[in-house]
Amino acid sequence: MATYLDCNATTPVESEVMDLMMRYLAEEYGNAGSRTHEFGVRAKQAVERAREHVAAVVGARRDDVIFTSGATESNNIVLLGLAASREGATRRHIVSTSIEHKAVLEPLEHLVEQGFEVTLIDPDQSGRIDAQAVLNAVRPDTLLVSVMHANNETGIVQPVEDITAGLPDAVWLHVDAAQTFGKLIAPLQSPRIDLISVSAHKIFGPKGIGALISRRRNGQRAPLSPLMFGGGQERGLRPGTQAVHLIAGFGVAAQLALRDHTQRQAACVAFRDGVLTAMARLGGQVNGDQEHCLPHVLNVSLPGLNSEAAMVALKGILALSNGSACTSTSYDPSHVLVAMGLEPGRIDSALRLSWCHLTPAVDWPHVCEVLRRMM
Structure with missing residues (x-):
């Protein structure tokens, strides 16, 4: 073989993750939205425990974590949801890089068709983006800077810390951390990173589950408009029945990533x-x-x-x-x-x-x- x-x-799925997922598939199969019986209560508790474990990896609060299907969905919620907000109606410029995952580049292409202006910063032959080039591209009408933490093809870590140090307060910062969540700990704990996209299946958890971490800064979160409606789960940004077994597995994977x-x-x-x-x-x-x-x-x-x-x-x-x-x-x-x-x-x-x-x-x-x- x-x-x-x-x-x-x-990544492969850790055995502890698999064991817990099977428990919530075969035994604890309640709906986390069902509050009238113990099955639903235990399912809700499992979801909130997982939320705590995911938040702990990046030093966030439990209520900062919005469960999604993965980093691709999280990226789309950030880019399209922020563009659809009131702020997006007046500030219509976004700075990103030419080496982002297609889950960022394709939503950006869609926004260009909607009248947004996007500035993409190229790397040099080292595979790194120059942080100052990103900061120099920021304008008074810049809504968002979106930079991946490490490139999925080369593994090259981008200078996110240097970008956070020089970014104006008015500009929201999004980091696609699909390749670094649970692997590079300290950089993602910066409170200046407003939005972080992650996937469980990159840290030995299951496919089909991830999260958007949306921090408060100066008492406010980025004003994201939902892309879907119905049910109000995940602060209204990701409605639908929560996949308790996947969420619970993600929580254990995050806990192990931080511990080990x-x-x-x-x-x-x-x-x-x-x-x-x-x-x-x-x-x-x-x-x-x-x-x-x-x-x-x-x-x-x-x-x-x-x-x-x-x-x-x-x-x-x-x-x-x-x-x-x-x-x-x-x-x-x-x-x-x-x-x-x-x-x-x-x-x-x-x-x-x-x-x-x-x-x-x-x-x-x-x-x-x-x-x-x-x-």
């Missing part, structure tokens, strides 16, 4: 040494500044070797990718690597390897042998 090296797409952060990171760093050694033997060119890279991700180009061919050759040995899972059916070149200014050949040969503390050892000499035959 192939060793799974696509944890940026989704140091050990998980150490395991990822140790595994990284083997990856770097193997790729160096193949003459690999690492994409992005490794001083600012997450410890569990490597984007590397293997000269003379098409990435699609490499993945086929490694089928049954390694399960890896050449970009975002959300665009894996597209044969267009990575918009992230293009924005970094990499040459076409280097982009075509780029592979993304992403692992975790649960990843078993890999026979790297064998991997190198398979790939060397194709070069």
